[in-house]
Amino acid sequence: MGKTLSVVAVLKETTIKRKRGNEAVWVIESLLNNQAIIDEADYTKSILYVRKDNYVLVRAKFYLKKSKRVKCMDVRKLAQINGIWVAMQTTMTTTPKGYKHELNLNELILEGSINPKIGRQIVVWGRSDSIRITDVLNPLDNRMPGLVGIKNLRLGRLMSKLDYYFDKLNLSMIVLHENRFSKTAAYGSDFKISADKPVNKPSNALDNTGVALSFTGIFEGYDL
Template sequence: TSNHYSTTPNSYGNELNVNELNIEGSINSNLDFKIGRQIVVWGKSDSIRITDVLNPLDNRTPGLIDIKNLRLGRLMSKLDYYQDNLKISAALLHENRFSKNPKFGSDFKASTDLPESKPGNNLKNTGIALSLTGEFSGYDFGIYFADTYLDKPYFENGALHFDNKSKMLGFAYNQVIDNFLLKTEVTYFDTLKYSGLNGTKSRIDSLIGVEYTGINNGSISYELSLKKINNYDNVINAQSNNFTKQETYQHALRFTQSYLNQTIDLTAILGVFGKKGDKDG
């Protein structure tokens, strides 16, 4: 138990977390299976999540750890079919697991924690995830579909509710040009619930980015994302929704460098919000 907290936050005292524990094997030369706690990364971005929706994050120390080390495993059954340069994956999402955010008493949350209502892990609440990815000379792509509960709660009747189920369709693409890697991602969510809103809204998330790899054992990249709520309602611009605007911009500038024959990696990330980078970060 950490003794520098005036009040030890909920679940901070001790914790046992298993992110990856699974059984995997081959049915034939083209078909593999994996069952158990898994981490499945969708998309091409290294810093901003657009199509990468299957695994929640541990956000209890925001900004201090690279996103690739923050993903939390999720119980699922997955089949992977390989044909030449293509891979088709289908998964049943048995576990509805959500991100771990700062709790009352920690350095990052001063307000009291709200009660939470989360969907159970049963057959009725089992999600579906499908993907088609291809890797070719100079470019690769991914097409994604999911029908599951989103990692986005809403406030109602004094509690945070996580039954925000939505279908998503996403696309991601990478293109290599000399020492540059161009990235793009776009995702459509058909139904999202917001606090105080009757009904749901759809949303389109998009990203463009460029990465320069001409640095010896290093790279530098810039990514810009836009999340836009369709048919916006001003009731969404409220404290219970974190004053969410119709359009939310996020910038990410990332530098990586390896040293001592790639035994030590340095990563520096600057992330800011707002169209002009003026909304915190």
């Protein structure tokens, strides 16, 4: 018999309260009891919060080995793409130091055999290097304006895209499932001295679904 690497126990059932609705979860404790695994993982204990309806890990606390600090992971945004649950936005906070990291999934594409694509995508329309005229499908991360190139500013957006090619022409049809907005610098930072006015941001309900259509062609010496 091999040695047990960890001891796992279900502590309780509880509810995580969020703005989009409550999440019923199991709270599971995992204790590592193998020193080699502890040295590699750098923590001795973890508390896991697993949703009861889809069995997805949506929150976790990792108790670090060398200090009295705790790393807290929280899935802020979860989406189901072709039946697969995907964490679209995750934050990682270390206490008591207060370090906070944000992980955003900008691109996740599931492709079919007839060239449809569904998932969080970055779609660039137009070829201008600095002016956005038709490149309007993806919002921008403007929290550090002027310091990041346009290629790294675009934020992915959940959409379904179908391309049809014939001769030198391309017809693109897109359904926009996610209403994601550009990020601006925080009030009081070096890049923003005034507060934003409150805005009404629409939800991702079916009634707010957007549609985009593009017809392009490349000819010898010309673009259409």
